[in-house]
Amino acid sequence: MELSERKKMILQAIIEDYIATAEPVASRNLAKNHDLGLSAATIRNEMADLEEMGYLDKPHTSAGRVPSEMGYRFYVDSLMQKYSLTIDEIAGLQQSMDRSYNKLEGVISEISDLISKVTHYPSVVAFPRESQRRVRSVKLILIEERVALVVVITDGGEVRNKKLRFSEAVDYETIDVLSDFLSKQLAGLGAADITPARVMLIYEAMGQYAEILKVVVGFVLECLKDEGERLYIGGTSNILNNPEFEDINRAKEFLSFMDRKENVSKMLSLLDGDKDINIKIGSESGVEEMKENSIIVANYSVGLLRGKIGIIGPTRMNYARVVSSLELINSRLSEILTKMLGDSDSQQEV
Amino acid sequence: MELSERKKMILQAIIEDYIATAEPVASRNLAKNHDLGLSAATIRNEMADLEEMGYLDKPHTSAGRVPSEMGYRFYVDSLMQKYSLTIDEIAGLQQSMDRSYNKLEGVISEISDLISKVTHYPSVVAFPRESQRRVRSVKLILIEERVALVVVITDGGEVRNKKLRFSEAVDYETIDVLSDFLSKQLAGLGAADITPARVMLIYEAMGQYAEILKVVVGFVLECLKDEGERLYIGGTSNILNNPEFEDINRAKEFLSFMDRKENVSKMLSLLDGDKDINIKIGSESGVEEMKENSIIVANYSVGLLRGKIGIIGPTRMNYARVVSSLELINSRLSEILTKMLGDSDSQQEV
DNA sequence: CGTTAGCACTCAATCTCTCCGAGTGCTAAC
DNA sequence: GTTAGCACTCGGAGAGATTGAGTGCTAACG
Numbered sequence: 030m031e032l033s034e035r036k037k038m039i040l041q042a043i044i045e046d047y048i049a050t051a052e053p054v055a056s057r058n059l060a061k062n063h064d065l066g067l068s069a070a071t072i073r074n075e076m077a078d079l080e081e082m083g084y085l086d087k088p089h090t091s092a093g094r095v096p097s098e099m100g101y102r103f104y105v106d107s108l109m110q111k112y113s114l115t116i117d118e119i120a121g122l123q124q125s126m127d128r129s130y131n132k133l134e135g136v137i138s139e140i141s142d143l144i145s146k147v148t149h150y151p152s153v154v155a156f157p158r159e160s161q162r163r164v165r166s167v168k169l170i171l172i173e174e175r176v177a178l179v180v181v182i183t184d185g186g187e188v189r190n191k192k193l194r195f196s197e198a199v200d201y202e203t204i205d206v207l208s209d210f211l212s213k214q215l216a217g218l219g220a221a222d223i224t225p226a227r228v229m230l231i232y233e234a235m236g237q238y239a240e241i242l243k244v245v246v247g248f249v250l251e252c253l254k255d256e257g258e259r260l261y262i263g264g265t266s267n268i269l270n271n272p273e274f275e276d277i278n279r280a281k282e283f284l285s286f287m288d289r290k291e292n293v294s295k296m297l298s299l300l301d302g303d304k305d306i307n308i309k310i311g312s313e314s315g316v317e318e319m320k321e322n323s324i325i326v327a328n329y330s331v332g333l334l335r336g337k338i339g340i341i342g343p344t345r346m347n348y349a350r351v352v353s354s355l356e357l358i359n360s361r362l363s364e365i366l367t368k369m370l371g372d373s374d375s376q377q378e379v
Numbered sequence: 380m381e382l383s384e385r386k387k388m389i390l391q392a393i394i395e396d397y398i399a400t401a402e403p404v405a406s407r408n409l410a411k412n413h414d415l416g417l418s419a420a421t422i423r424n425e426m427a428d429l430e431e432m433g434y435l436d437k438p439h440t441s442a443g444r445v446p447s448e449m450g451y452r453f454y455v456d457s458l459m460q461k462y463s464l465t466i467d468e469i470a471g472l473q474q475s476m477d478r479s480y481n482k483l484e485g486v487i488s489e490i491s492d493l494i495s496k497v498t499h500y501p502s503v504v505a506f507p508r509e510s511q512r513r514v515r516s517v518k519l520i521l522i523e524e525r526v527a528l529v530v531v532i533t534d535g536g537e538v539r540n541k542k543l544r545f546s547e548a549v550d551y552e553t554i555d556v557l558s559d560f561l562s563k564q565l566a567g568l569g570a571a572d573i574t575p576a577r578v579m580l581i582y583e584a585m586g587q588y589a590e591i592l593k594v595v596v597g598f599v600l601e602c603l604k605d606e607g608e609r610l611y612i613g614g615t616s617n618i619l620n621n622p623e624f625e626d627i628n629r630a631k632e633f634l635s636f637m638d639r640k641e642n643v644s645k646m647l648s649l650l651d652g653d654k655d656i657n658i659k660i661g662s663e664s665g666v667e668e669m670k671e672n673s674i675i676v677a678n679y680s681v682g683l684l685r686g687k688i689g690i691i692g693p694t695r696m697n698y699a700r701v702v703s704s705l706e707l708i709n710s711r712l713s714e715i716l717t718k719m720l721g722d723s724d725s726q727q728e729v
Numbered sequence: 730c731g732t733t734a735g736c737a738c739t740c741a742a743t744c745t746c747t748c749c750g751a752g753t754g755c756t757a758a759c
Numbered sequence: 760g761t762t763a764g765c766a767c768t769c770g771g772a773g774a775g776a777t778t779g780a781g782t783g784c785t786a787a788c789g
Contacts, residue, residue, distance in 0.1 A: 068733050091740045091781045168520055172532055188540050266634035275627050284616035420762050441752045441769045
């Protein structure tokens with residue numbers, strides 16, 4: 030059943046009032062504060078309809094109305110207008126991000142803090158990572174008589190290294206030969222391509238160095254493995270500014286959940302990785318503990334790398350504002366990372 | 380003025396009761412629950428003395444007594460007995476830590492979680508870092524026609540790298556020459572030794588590559604710089620299990636403080652870096668926001684690297700238990716890190 | 730027939746008042 | 760010096776009573 034224009038208008042007004050005040054919205058206040066050209070009594074009738082249709086809830090008889098999950102969903106899909114950050118806010122944001130970063134870790138944590146600062150909600154940033162890593166090159170470098178460094182560079186340009194200690198001295202030439210050999214053997218391969226059979230061939234070709242090769246190949250495999258999502262979670266205490274968390278038990282429940290990265294990671298994994306912006310309202314997230322909260326996440330990608338930024342807050346959330354903020358920050362983050370990872374800048378990861 | 384043995388005994392009983400229950404301790408209960416061989420009235424007299432001497436506080440006339448900061452301090456210094464973790468607890472801890480780690484990041488976060496799990500307080504772990512870094516060696520490796528990798532290895536064995544893009548192709552020989560030259564020039568130097576004058580000499584000796592050298596030397600300096608302490612903070616929601624944080628505002632204050640790493644970092648910096656175990660009770664920490672909380676921190680060191688692990692909680696804290704737990708975890712952490720960093724294992728940092 | 734005014738009714742929240750019990754401090758007896 | 764006993768204090772819990780914000784319904788109005 031279609032909503033009449035008037036119902037839409039009223040629903041929107043209720044939701045926006047409720048987002049702003051966190052108090053159930055009463056018909057009289059609505060008539061007073063919005064120029065709807067309707068009396069409280071008429072609004073009451075419409076409200077009763079909207080409640081029957083499932084867009085509104087009533088905490089108890091003599092309270093105002095509160096949006097239901099379905100109400101929020103309709104609002105987000107059809108009613109929500111793009112919120113424009115103020116010039117000052119945009120300028121502030123630009124300025125915060127307009128500086129040089131030199132460590133990935135630093136970018137991620139600062140972006141996370143920034144998101145929390147702007148939205149006043151706990152923020153989550155997933156480190157960029159490649160979905161299907163392949164080896165671009167492998168290098169062995171002798172750094173001491175018995176210590177070499179294995180450096181693995183992937184398709185996407187990630188660089189990782191590991192120290193390797195030998196039981197006896199190895200000379201430069203040997204290391205170079207091994208280095209070239211391995212690079213040729215492994216270049217272009219993904220984790221699935223490095224089969225035991227192929228590994229055996231490598232060992233056989235360089236029989237006397239099998240021990241060394243074993244460690245190196247092991248490390249390469251480790252680099253290619255799609256490790257668990259690395260997350261930065263910040264600003265969790267912001268949740269306490271929301272009246273729905275005045276109850277210490279609810280706060281505890283929420284914060285315990287956020288304390289464990291695997292929880293958050295699991296929640297993120299349920300999102301669509303292709304959509305620009307994902308909005309999950311209440312139980313839509315599919316995570317029991319978060320059924321009273323909403324999550325908004327933007328996906329970013331830099332070359333082959335992809336990641337996520339987002340926030341988590343009560344279902345009564347300023348969706349419009351969060352979406353705009355995330356969009357702005359997201360695009361700037363892509364720029365920063367492109368410059369940093371794609372180009373000539375430092376890049377090391379654990 | 381010296382405390383009589385009897386006063387000490389009573390003080391200890393009061394503090395331990397209070398730590399266990401979080402309720403002001405009454406004379407009658409003390410007489411009942413502890414075998415002091417004294418009547419409640421006598422205990423009341425002693426309590427009055429202890430209060431006058433500053434070891435106890437009274438929330439209001441008809442409540443029991445509560446330890447003062449001075450009382451806790453005396454307890455920690457003179458009365459506290461080593462708490463023995465149960466066999467099961469120790470076994471559990473050992474088991475949790477008895478597995479192989481392969482990333483520093485992972486060790487730190489898991490140790491932090493473990494501390495929180497055992498103590499039920501928010502935990503803090505500072506990443507190991509060198510105080511006075513020196514260059515051990517610098518390598519340049521060509522990974523593409525116009526892209527080289529700078530690898531800097533410090534005294535303590537930390538490895539860092541950065542990609543470097545050239546405007547025109549550079550051949551292997553040149554890179555090797557530059558690599559050797561730089562390694563010789565910079566080996567053994569600390570940040571303070573790399574003066575502008577010395578840098579000029581380097582540029583002059585290799586005039587035509589000044590541009591490249593500039594970037595490399597810049598990166599080396601960055602590696603040597605004593606960057607801000609890197610921290611992992613975990614289990615913050617544990618604080619909410621303590622009745623002193625039932626007041627949402629107090630909880631918010633605490634959690635906001637913990638949300639900002641720089642706050643915690645500053646607090647840690649005020650501690651003695653040489654003591655095995657630091658205990659700061661209430662206002663002793665010198666941090667206004669934490670004047671109702673205590674902090675217990677153990678220092679660890681691995682070769683040239685040093686770091687800290689600890690917890691933060693209400694002044695009414697199980698000091699004995701926390702100290703034992705930290706000691707145990709600290710020694711095991713040193714072993715793990717020694718194995719991981721000192722030896723042949725992976726090690727990369729941002 | 731949609732809209733509105735008016736009124737009865739509901740219900741959470743708040744306030745007040747009382748009461749209770751846990752504790753202390755003091756005094757007097759042991 | 761220790762203890763029993765008792766008066767006094769004070770916070771906390773509980774019971775009503777009160778308030779006021781809201782709704783739902785009905786009847787009148789244009």
